[in-house]
Amino acid sequence: LTLSCHILAGFQAGLRFQSTGPQASARAATAALKESLGGFSFELTDQQKEFQEVARKFAREEIVPAAPSYDKSGEYPFPLIKRAWELGLMNGHIPEDCGGMGLGIFDACLITEELAFGCTGVQTAIEANSLGQMPVIIAGNDAQKKKYLGRMTEEPLMCAYCVTEPGAGSDVAGIKTRAVKKGDEYVVNGQKMWITNGGKANWYFLLARTDPDPKCSASKAFTGFIVEADTPGVQPGRKELNMGQRCSDTRGITFEDVRIPKENVLIGEGAGFKIAMGAFDKTRPPVAAGATGLAQRALEEATKYALERKTFGKFIAEHQAVSFLLAEMAMKVELARMAYQRAAWEVDQGRRNTYYASIAKAYAGDIANQCATDAVQIFGGNGFNSEYPVEKLMRDAKIYQIYEGTAQIQRLIISREHLGKFKQ
Amino acid sequence: MLPLRFRRVTMSARVLVGVKRVIDYAVKIRVKPDRTGVVTDGVKHSMNPFCEIAVEEAVKLKEKKLVKEVVAVSCGPQQVQETIRTALAMGADRGIHVEVSGKDYETLGPLQVSKIFAALAKKEQADLIILGKQAIDDDCNQTGQMTAALLDWPQGTFASEVTLEADKLKVVREIDGGLETIKIKLPAVVTADLRLNTPRYATLPNIMKAKKKKIVNVKPADLGVDVSSRLEVLKVDEPPQRQSGVKVETVHDLVEKLKEAGRI
Numbered sequence: 001l002t003l004s005c006h007i008l009a010g011f012q013a014g015l016r017f018q019s020t021g022p023q024a025s026a027r028a029a030t031a032a033l034k035e036s037l038g039g040f041s042f043e044l045t046d047q048q049k050e051f052q053e054v055a056r057k058f059a060r061e062e063i064v065p066a067a068p069s070y071d072k073s074g075e076y077p078f079p080l081i082k083r084a085w086e087l088g089l090m091n092g093h094i095p096e097d098c099g100g101m102g103l104g105i106f107d108a109c110l111i112t113e114e115l116a117f118g119c120t121g122v123q124t125a126i127e128a129n130s131l132g133q134m135p136v137i138i139a140g141n142d143a144q145k146k147k148y149l150g151r152m153t154e155e156p157l158m159c160a161y162c163v164t165e166p167g168a169g170s171d172v173a174g175i176k177t178r179a180v181k182k183g184d185e186y187v188v189n190g191q192k193m194w195i196t197n198g199g200k201a202n203w204y205f206l207l208a209r210t211d212p213d214p215k216c217s218a219s220k221a222f223t224g225f226i227v228e229a230d231t232p233g234v235q236p237g238r239k240e241l242n243m244g245q246r247c248s249d250t251r252g253i254t255f256e257d258v259r260i261p262k263e264n265v266l267i268g269e270g271a272g273f274k275i276a277m278g279a280f281d282k283t284r285p286p287v288a289a290g291a292t293g294l295a296q297r298a299l300e301e302a303t304k305y306a307l308e309r310k311t312f313g314k315f316i317a318e319h320q321a322v323s324f325l326l327a328e329m330a331m332k333v334e335l336a337r338m339a340y341q342r343a344a345w346e347v348d349q350g351r352r353n354t355y356y357a358s359i360a361k362a363y364a365g366d367i368a369n370q371c372a373t374d375a376v377q378i379f380g381g382n383g384f385n386s387e388y389p390v391e392k393l394m395r396d397a398k399i400y401q402i403y404e405g406t407a408q409i410q411r412l413i414i415s416r417e418h419l420g421k422f423k424q
Numbered sequence: 425m426l427p428l429r430f431r432r433v434t435m436s437a438r439v440l441v442g443v444k445r446v447i448d449y450a451v452k453i454r455v456k457p458d459r460t461g462v463v464t465d466g467v468k469h470s471m472n473p474f475c476e477i478a479v480e481e482a483v484k485l486k487e488k489k490l491v492k493e494v495v496a497v498s499c500g501p502q503q504v505q506e507t508i509r510t511a512l513a514m515g516a517d518r519g520i521h522v523e524v525s526g527k528d529y530e531t532l533g534p535l536q537v538s539k540i541f542a543a544l545a546k547k548e549q550a551d552l553i554i555l556g557k558q559a560i561d562d563d564c565n566q567t568g569q570m571t572a573a574l575l576d577w578p579q580g581t582f583a584s585e586v587t588l589e590a591d592k593l594k595v596v597r598e599i600d601g602g603l604e605t606i607k608i609k610l611p612a613v614v615t616a617d618l619r620l621n622t623p624r625y626a627t628l629p630n631i632m633k634a635k636k637k638k639i640v641n642v643k644p645a646d647l648g649v650d651v652s653s654r655l656e657v658l659k660v661d662e663p664p665q666r667q668s669g670v671k672v673e674t675v676h677d678l679v680e681k682l683k684e685a686g687r688i
Contacts, residue, residue: 046506046509047631047632047635050509050510050513050626050631051628051631054625054626054627054628054631057625058625086627087625087627087628088627088628088629088630089628092628101628101629101632
């Protein structure tokens with residue numbers, strides 16, 4: 001084997017089979033090769049491998065068996081969420097001085113992919129916490145961080161990101177929820193929709209319009225608020241019945257004369273749009289990781305089935321039509337994984353990762369749907385049936401092309417970034 | 425007023441826990457083509473499940489403030505440090521890595537390991553040694569018993585329940601006939617059976633804290649132990665392929681077939 005094959009083999013083994021690492025001889029050679037590779041590495045640290053191992057064990061032993069019944073009943077998987085919280089698998093981004101672990105986005109992505117393998121409904125409920133917390137992490141002052149992030153590490157609480165409205169999803173600048181300053185408070189009126197954890201959150205990050213002038217630019221017209229869920233006037237609607245990720249709690253929320261103290265404004269009036277968008281650079285890689293986890297599950301279920309089911313005298317995996325399907329699924333999963341890892345690594349290095357984050361989310365969302373569909377295909381008639389695990393994957397996968405920025409919005413962002421680079 | 429001996433034992437009690445790095449239970453084992461052993465390269469390894477139960481019991485005793493310090497010990501090459509780290513993440517206080525590698529590691533067995541543990545028990549002034557009842561790779565079920573014999577300590581093996589009562593350990597043992605309860609004096613050796621407890625997950629914050637805990641490297645020679653083996657493995661084979669059975673229609677046919685096969 002050539003040296004590069006040794007290293008690649010070590011990487012593959014390390015990522016999926018948790019081996020102890022490359023052989024001693026390859027390790028010595030790696031040091032020499034490192035110079036020419038310029039520090040680029042696919043190796044996880046020991047701590048990352050251990051984190052991944054805990055998340056993988058939890059997902060496979062506790063989430064996988066419970067997921068089908070949560071999918072059927074739509075019941076909120078609080079016992080699983082509580083368990084994840086106890087194990088430290090949630091709220092990883094919260095800074096250490098607020099009682100959290102201050103993990104980077106890369107570590108969070110590793111954990112998210114493993115949880116999503118178990119059930120993306122559970123993973124979305126957990127991920128919504130990160131999304132709601134991110135504006136506070138990036139834009140909150142010390143008092144806000146200690147108050148709202150601190151409480152998340154003391155007990156298993158949920159939070160939510162309240163931006164989307166019935167009339168405005170992709171067009172965030174088109175939101176109509178109004179916040180009017182009255183003395184030391186803001187009075188908020190409006191309607192939000194498709195809020196994950198809407199009915200379970202202890203507090204929300206809310207984006208509302210503070211400048212009524214229609215000519216005012218988006219970068220100055222909106223303000224970000226932290227809203228306690230038990231504030232009078234906050235009315236969560238009914239739990240929406242969705243195609244997939246059915247155990248996740250998604251609701252509309254009505255805000256009727258809700259009074260928010262000015263201490264709960266993030267940064268200041270008019271800073272909201274930038275905060276809301278800035279959060280996405282950090283939350284898109286984990287969403288891409290979630291989609292990858294689903295695709296990995298589809299690949300594993302399909303592979304297991306293909307090695308058990310026989311037709312025309314052979315295991316179906318021995319028929320090229322099926323093995324080619326599996327090969328293409330494997331290609332997509334590996335590439336999606338590399339894409340989200342790059343996006344997460346970039347932002348952890350302190351660089352703007354918008355281009356990579358959008359690529360990762362767009363690609364992972366698309367391949368998650370393709371892999372889930374192909375998995376159903378490999379299962380044949382059984383795949384269409386609810387006794388087998390893959391039809392759930394198809395239903396769960398669709399939302400990855402919609403939330404956290406639709407597939408079309410991602411393409412808008414990528415083209416804008418790409419053309420911007422070219423013009424320089 | 426507690427007797428002086430009891431106070432000495434519990435306030436400063438130190439527990440040694442042995443943890444073995446073995447091929448993960450879920451892996452499909454393959455015999456090496458040269459039939460000298462099984463394939464271990466690139467294969468997933470983890471802590472022996474019975475060792476996990478042993479660590480859990482030790483950490484539980486520490487949480488109940490019945491013992492002061494839990495020391496995780498493993499014998500093997502560099503990679504066993506991962507296993508020690510897992511024990512630290514579960515709550516052990518520090519680790520000892522007894523370096524054994526290469527040919528010595530391939531032939532390392534219960535006799536040598538028990539000599540190492542006996543030496544460490546004396547060196548660390550341990551009051552209690554908890555081991556898994558057996559390892560899932562060799563299924564020897566010998567190390568605990570040999571260690572107790574070398575130290576001339578009492579032993580409570582196949583423990584499904586362990587309680588500290590004054591200066592004695594009450595151990596409920598799972599035996600073929602049912603459950604046997606014994607009381608043994610400390611210091612003692614206990615080996616953990618399946619139903620002793622359910623091992624905890626290492627939580628992420630504990631994994632991070634474990635990085636700060638110390639692992640000390642020791643060589644068998646430093647402990648005065650000779651790790652050379654008195655056993656030679658001649659060959660390793662897979663079990664014979666299971667032959668397919670024959671279905672019979674009636675009880676009469678079954679009896680006939682059994683008679684034919686000379687079974688009855």
